[in-house]
Amino acid sequence: MTENTNETGTEEILNADGEQVETENVENIAPKAKQEEDFKAKYYYLAAEMDNMKRRFDREKENLLKFGNEKLLSNLVGVVDNFDLTVAALKNDNDDKVQNIVKGIDMIRTQLLDTLKQNGLTQVESLGKTFDPNFHEAVAQAPAPGKEDQEIITEYQRGYILNGRLLRASKVVVANNN
Template identity: 45%
Template sequence: MNSHDPDIEPAEEKEIEVSDQLEAAEEESSAGEGDDSAALEAEVMKWKELALRTAADHENYRKRAAREREEAVRYSNQSLLEELLPILDNFEMGMQAAAQDQSSMIYVGMDMVRKQLNEFLNSCGVTEIESEGKAFDPNVHEAVSQEVAEGVDDGQIIRVMRRGFMLRDRLLRPATVVVAQSAEESDSEEN
């Protein structure tokens, strides 16, 4: 209760305080109307900029999600294909052993299976890395040794130990190769 006027009830006291605050706000607005409009314009610009940033962020997210989804579809079989490659290596060793008698039905049947495997890999986007006779590239080749080779440039691949493969534009497995070493370099290493 108000200690100054015992006749005023608490509700009436609150009304007086609210009306005093409204009067003070009206006086401030009439005195600083230019300041309020500038502040409001700044507030509008801030929210407009935030809306534009949010829209740009959403568009970037949408594009990134579409790109990731496409990539997931393109490379979804990668782990399966990586597990298939050692099986293919063993099959190739069997083909080399069976090549001694190319007229046998076993060899003919295995050759048909090899063609089907190669067609399957091609349809999945798998390509073999051409290596023999090429320059060594550490991005797609794995050197297991160097050998002195006459008539071959230093750093050139002279033998492929295990074939390498690409899945579209990704390395699926590097080619394991033997690289040529010049005779002079070999002599300097020995000394």
């Protein structure tokens, strides 16, 4: 094949026999290559986007499994509080029948706490610990000789953590010796 320039200034492509070859096919090669590059770029973009979407979906699914029962567990914590109050109120009664009831209620409370623990709920330890605003809510300060400043001396309401996330802060009284 040879290329010649004709009188009009356009190139003619001739084959071995000297006949003109259609240039339409030659001209379409460059746009097709660009089109293929565009399709490749779009493919890679969509593949990356699909990968990101899959990761995001997996993360959301994991959080749903971890924290999906948060509302239910939050309500059951109130039931545990009521068991605690009942046991505390009846613990000092001298009647044997009442003490047997207290033991039964305490057993049910323990079983409920074990079930909650199996579902990722743990109690916030407070008494004797230093006050941490991430886990404790101070409802009062009181002088406490023999205790360090900011040490928790009384716990009014126990706090709970669900799979590493605070569900409810402990309501506490903090020592203030100043």
